[in-house]
Amino acid sequence: MPPDFRAMLRGASLRVTGPRLAVLDAVHEHAHADTDTVIQRVRADLPTVSHQAVYDVLRALTVAGLVRRIQPAGSVARYEARVGDNHHHVVCRDCGRIDDVDCAVGQPPCLTASDDHGFTVEEAEVIYWGRCPDCASPSRVSTDQP
Ligand SMILES: [Zn+2]
Numbered sequence: 001m002p003p004d005f006r007a008m009l010r011g012a013s014l015r016v017t018g019p020r021l022a023v024l025d026a027v028h029e030h031a032h033a034d035t036d037t038v039i040q041r042v043r044a045d046l047p048t049v050s051h052q053a054v055y056d057v058l059r060a061l062t063v064a065g066l067v068r069r070i071q072p073a074g075s076v077a078r079y080e081a082r083v084g085d086n087h088h089h090v091v092c093r094d095c096g097r098i099d100d101v102d103c104a105v106g107q108p109p110c111l112t113a114s115d116d117h118g119f120t121v122e123e124a125e126v127i128y129w130g131r132c133p134d135c136a137s138p139s140r141v142s143t144d145q146p
Pocket residue numbers: 092093094095096097131132133134135136
């Protein structure tokens with residue numbers, strides 16, 4: 001059963017609108033979607049929604065905590081519906097694939113700073129960089145190498 005997006009919006013004190021429902025649906029269906037992907041999926045249902053409207057909805061949902069925004073170095077911003085569990089990401093250096101990695105400890109921050117400089121540390125943002133199985137496979141057909 002899909003999540004009740006209307007209840008989620010109301011719970012975050014946001015008015016229920018067509019674009020907001022469509023963006024939530026797109027982000028739930030497609031983890032780590034970039035803005036262009038979200039726009040495409042929203043427009044499949046609501047062809048007249050503008051880019052700006054989708055940007056605005058993504059920002060409002062992110063601020064409300066219904067959507068999480070991540071932006072690995074060298075990547076465009078990506079959005080996901082899995083919020084509030086302090087999970088991390090593994091990113092492929094070659095193709096940009098992103099997968100979820102559960103928090104190593106279970107609650108933030110799951111890395112203890114060697115010197116916190118007196119800060120109250122709330123979270124550690126961890127990105128594991130490497131190569132995905134497809135890109136690491138030696139049998140991968142490569143067109144850019146002799
Ligand atoms: Zn890859």
